[in-house]
Each structure stands twice: as structure tokens, then as C-alpha cells.
Amino acid sequence: MIARLRAPGLHRGILATPLGIALAYAIVLPIRAASGYHPVLDGTAILQVAMITSPFAFLIGLGAFDYWFYWAIGRPTRPEDHSSHGARSWKDYFRVNTDHKVIGVQYVVHSFLYFMIGGLFAMLMRVQLAQPGGKFVDANTYNGLFSVHATILIFLFVIPVFAGLANFVLPLMIGAPDMAFPRLNALSFWLLPIAGLMLLASFFAPGGSFASGWTAYAPLSTTAPIGQVFFTIGVQFAGASSIATALNFLVTIITMRAPGMSFFRMPLLVWANFSTSLLVVIATPFIAASQFFVLLDRALGFNFFSAGHGGDVLMYQHVFWFYSHPAVYIMMLPGFGIISEVIAVKARKPIFGYRMMAFSLLAIVVLGFTVWAHHMFTSGMPAWIRDPMMITTAIIAVPTGVKIFSWLATLWRGVLHMDTAMLWAMGFITMFTLGGISGVMLAMVPFDLHVSKTYFIVAHIHYVLFGGSVFTIFAGVYYWFPKMTGRMYDERLGRWHFWTTLVFFNITFAPMHLIGIQGMPRRVADYSTQFATWNLIISLASFALGLSTLIFVYNMVVSWRGGPRAVANPWRGMTLEWQVSSPPPIFNFDSLPTIVGGPYEYGVPGAVHAVFRDGAEVPAPAAGSLAMATRE
């Protein structure tokens, strides 16, 4: 029994957490006593320290640092015997596992849990807004609902689910046995439940959850009740996870490609995650900084953002958006990668303008850092900044447009397999175009002066993040579901899921453009009666949109448990992940692949992307792309 509790794992992690809280008391009480603060025992002070110490205690208990600790103090480290690789039962997904495929599944499932929670919050908001004068929740709870909704969908769903999908398929795609730093990879995942629970726990804080929006503008956030700190610190854990994963991807992509895989033979998903990781590594420290400023303002009275004490209120917004604008590309570029994979395979054609697709990703990375102040056109910043930011914001539409047009040209004359993944991809192209167009409109400063912070913005970000990112996520999940689980999903339910989502997504969000231009502000618990009809329609459609997700959940759960077995390469894809069994073997490749051509040579007679060392694995070169398919 004792031995079991001392072994690394969830038990030890949960036992260690109170020790972290005790440590917070041990730190705070002597300092307060020595500084002469009364009362010495202050719950707020202890809570803020405990929110930092107890997660680390949990992680140490979990065993996430065991190897490094042994190494640091000179004790013999336990050699990696790969006993923790792979998952034999569902319980293995609740352990620290260093297998990138297990971690990928952990990420994706965990993220979808938060997708459901975030969606539920959205529907609670729509109950409140179904008619003017809604009394479902009070204004403070409502402010908390949309703040937590946005925060968990951004930091606990869209960003990590992309990291999860890439975690699973990216090492396979480049012919690597795992990620470059498997232990760091495991740690990155386990930071996420901490962040998620912290954000949700804020509802139990005195004064309610954090309610200053996901943007947490100072000085509202620096003067808000203690619930705000759950955001301030929770985001640090999500951000640390993000940065560690990005470093891992960068090193993996740069150093672990199979022989022959030059940068211009990499699948575009790899390019997309390379670009995204560059963004994350450079930008994410800025949101960490912005929240440390807030924490120091709140906890220790640094007055970074108090106007009367030499603080600079606008500085918060600059630092925050210097991350949070690149963050919208962090939430979109991996989706671009997924769409390129899906469209090439399902249209049976090479990606049109492969190099331009790669370069446009890099162009977006560079330009993405030059547009942040377009979120601040009405913030009171010096007026001259508006013009350059308008120009750069408009320019960024060009590489994005290149991608859209290249996908269209890839569809042209293809043989379109219009199954679920392809439907999501084609739905994405149209919906994201709408989001891009409203983005160009918003870049035009005089128009933004009218619709900034109205429902037009809400419509725009949901066309970009739902019609954009979430559609690509669904495309990716359906596309790689056979590879990840070894099972096929129900195609008919998949189509139902797509069509119901597409219809109700549009009924929910399209009218928001209109009521926004008519002057309905966002983030309000009540509104003028002139918007009543549209809001009722939006609320009803949003409930249907929520229900459509249940089709997806049912399909995934039932198919994973008892769907038909998947063959190795059900879509006849050329990229490497389809050349191994479904699910892949524990170390991915039984023999090392050598890359001999591009990843999308569909329709090229005799073209092969990779050959395997042992002779039997070399595909027959006769029948074009079918060569790879014969390995099924």
C-alpha cells in the first residue's frame, strides 16, 4: 500500500497537492509576520501563493520531474525501458506517459472535454440573452460565463487540440520514432489539466469567477475580486505548456526528419506546425509577462497599471496583444496544415503551389507580429499608429488569400472523395473566407471605429475560430481517427454532424454581423428591445448547434469502442503516417523510412514518397499513387 502511494502517479500527485498548500502557508505567514501585516493569516495572500506552489507539488508527486531530480542530485537515473510507452487499457491514459501517440490522444480527449464545457457556457449565455431583461443569471455571473467561455476554448481547446493532433501525427509524418523530448512532452500535457481546473475553480472563488473577459484589461483586472487570479495564474500554466510543446516541435522537426526528408519534402502539416511553433516560442512569453504584471500589481502593489501612480494603462493592452494577435494565427496555422493534408488526399491531386503554401505560412508568421495594435484602434493610443497597423493588417490577407486560392486550385479537376473529412475541409474554405472578409473590413479603421467591440466582432471571431479553426479540427479528427484509434467512424453520422453544424453555425453567427453594425455592444447581460428578435433566433440556433456536437461525441465514443477495424491506409494517403499500421506500432516504424519524393504526388505515375529499408517494404512502383495503397 505504502509502496503504491510512493510510486509516481496520480495517487502521489493528489497526496502531494496539500503539501504545496502547506508550503504556501509556510512562505506567507513568516513574511507577513515579519513585515508587520495584520492579520497575519490572510486567505487571499495564501491562495495566490498556493495557486503557484500546489500545482508544482502535484506535478512532482505525479512524477513529471523524477528523472530530472535524480539526474540533478547525482543519483542513478532509471534508464528508460519504454515500459511506459503505448497504452494497453484506458487507465494508461491517466498516467505520465512519454509516448507521443498516447500524449496526442490525451491532449485531444482532454481538449474536447473542455470544448463541451466551453460550449455549455456559451449556451448558458444564450439562455440569458434569449430575450431582453433576461434574469437567468446576474450580470456578474454573466460576465464570468463569457470570460471563462473564451478562456477555456482558447487556452484549453483550440491551442492544445492542435498540439495534440500534431503530437500524434507529426513524428509519424517525418519518420521519427517519437518527439525529441518525450519527458518534456508529458510535462506539457500535464500542465493543461492544472490550468483547466484552475479556470473552472474560479467560479467557487469569493466574488465569483474572473469576469473581465479573456482579455483581462487592466485596471479592471487589477481591481477585480480574487477570482481574477485564477485567470492570471491559470493562463501561465497553459502558456508554459504551449511554449514547451512548441520547443519540442521545433527541435523534432529540425533534427529528427527521416533521411531524405528535406524541408521541401515535408508535408504541409509539418510546415504549419513549424510556423506555429515559431509564433508560440516568440509570442507566448508576452502574455506570461502581461499576467505577471497583473499578478504583481494585485498581490504586491507594483502599480504597473495604476494611472495615478506612474502606471501605464495602455501598456497592458500592447503587451497582451503582442501575444494575443499572433495567438489567432497559433489557432489557425495548424488548421491550414490539416486542410492541406485532407484536400490533397481526398482530391487525389498534389497541393497546388506547394512552395507558395509553405512560404505563405512563413509570411503570416512574420506579418503576424506587426499587426497587434489593430485590436486597439479605439483604445486611445497615439492616432498615428492606426495607419501602419491598418496597412499591415490588410497585407496579411494576401498570403491568407494565396492559401485559399491554392486549395481551390487543388480541388479543380481532382477526384473529390466527398466524405466527412472533405466536407469539413470544403466547409472550412467557405466559412473562413467569410471570416477573412470581415477581418479585412475591420482592418479599415473608420469602419472599426463604429463596430469595434460590438457583436460584429463576435461574429468575426466565431467565423474565424469556429468556421475556421473548429472546422479544421473536425476535419483532422475525422481524417486521423482511424490512425489514432484503429477503428473506423460512422460515415453517415459524420455527415449529419457536418450539415447540422454548418447550418446552425451560420444561423447562430451570421445575424451577429447585422446586430453588431446596428450598434449592439458585446459582453452585455442585457440589451435594447430592438435586438430582441435576432437574439431569440440566435439563441435557438445556438442550442441546435450545441446539440449537433452530441452527434460527434456519440460517433466518436461508439466508433472507438466498437467501430470496424481500420486498415493501415484507408484514404490511400502517401504521407508516412499511413504507411504504418492503425494504430501505429509502439515505436512507429519497424524499419527506417527513406524519403525519395514529395508528399503529395497523387496522379504522378510511379511516384513514391518513401521507401522502407528492408526490401520487402519497397512498394511496387508501377501504379502511381496506388503503389503506396498496395501496402494495406
Next chain:
Amino acid sequence: MEPTRESQSTPHRPPVDRPTLLRLLAVAAVAAGIGIVIGFLIPWFPPAAATQAHTIDTLYYVLIVATVPIFVLVTTVVLFSAWRWRMRRGEERLDGPPIHGNSQLEVIWTAVPSALIAALVVYAAIVLHDIGVKQPGEIAIGVTGQQFEWTFSYPKYDDAQGKPIVAYALYLPINRPVVFEIHSVDVIHTFYVPAFRLQEDAVPGITTSFRATPDRLGSYPIICNQLCGYGHSTMRATLHIVTAAAFSTWLAEHGYSPSTQTAAVQTGGAATRQTAAVSDWTRYAPLTGAQTASKEGTQ
């Protein structure tokens, strides 16, 4: 069934012939036309009550004309592809033609959107400049946001004590250019007047501003458009645009005393005040408890 197999003697799908392509373009053009008409028919905007609002509305309709065709084009190609290139029975093993790119096409779809965007940016920059130009005869109005109400002050119009008139509703004379000097005493608010199509944040510690020239009589909402706490959705006020005569009456009712104004001018105080008006934001400070009390005491 058999004919399909026959046609596969050519290994790939044939290119689209010219008539089909022209028909496709025609359909896209008609759809774009319909889209633009719908874009013009939808009653997008609330009433416009400032000269700036008309300029911004025009910009929006130009954006509709410029962007609807792009969406229609993309959607048309997606739908056409789904219809024309869908895999049919017997084509399970067919691949598309191995087209890797077309430099000419790629240059076109980089250059044309760039040109379109450049034109829009230039136009928007001109509009942005125009709506911010200072007009002759401009009056400054102080706007102060605090959780959760707006206060408006009229530094040009002092009461008998030499203090600016203060009000909780915004009265403006029609056709008289105003510049709003916006402040906050606590957190960030946004002074948003949908009828003007303009807004600017009220930021603690600094003065922000925008210009408007009211040109339509009536009452319009003033909205706080930046989340400022639990009372945010109730932080509203009303803008009344009135005739010059009605504005004078309103000023008089609120204690405007032209004699002190004149006296100030005679003693040279006006010059000091005018320079102070923009920089010294304490002049716009909202009613504190003491001021309110003294104001009520005088009545």
C-alpha cells in the same frame, strides 16, 4: 457504367472547356450581383446623426462591393468542384492530374488582391483623415466615464460660480462641430455613439478624443462599449441633438451664466482657460459628492 469506364481511357479528368468556364463565370457574376444588391438592401445601420457617420457608411458599402464578389467566387468554385469533380462510381482508383502549380495564376492571385487591398487602404486612410479634421467653431465637451455612469461637462459654458455646466445627458446643438475630451476616473470605458459611428476609450490617466458634427435632430443612445464591471450593460446615457435655440434654453436651465463668461474674458481669464481646456483634465472631473451637494444647495 460502361461509358464511364470508356472515358477513363484518358487517365485524368479533362480540363474544363471554354463554354463551361464562361458559364461558370457568368453564374458567379450574377451571384455576386445578387449578393451586392442584398448587401445594399439589408438595413444595416442605425440612424446616422453626424456628418462623419455618412462618410463611414459609404465606406462600408464600398467594402460590400469589393468583398462580396470574393466570397461568391470562392463559394462558386467550391460548389462547382463538388458538383463537377465529385468521385463517381467506377472512379475509386482514379487520381487527379498531377498539376503542381501555375506561376502565372499564382502571380495573378497575389497581385490582384494586393491591388484591391491597396486601393481600399488608401481610401480608408483618406476617410480616417477626413473624419478627424478640426472644423471652425468647434466646441469642446468633456465626457467622463465612471462605474457605471457618464457625466458630460461644458467647459465653454460656466455657471454663476464659474464652474462648467455638468449634466448626465448629452445635449448638442445641431450643425455645431464638437470635440469630445474623454476621461475615466476608474477603469477603462468606451464612449460609443452608434449614431455617430464613432467610439473611443475612456482611459484613466489620459485624455482621449474624437470629433463629430451632429446633423440630425433627435435622441440617440450613448453606450459604454468596454467591459467595465457588473454594471457594464446598464452604463448608458442619451444624446439629444437639438436646435441652436433649444440648446441655449437648455444651457440657461442648467445655470449657464453668460455674464461670468464675459467677466472672465475681460479679466483675461479666458485665454488661460482655453489653453487649459485641452490639457487640464481635472476641469472635466465628474461630480464628486461635495460638488453635488453644493450644486443642490444653490438650487
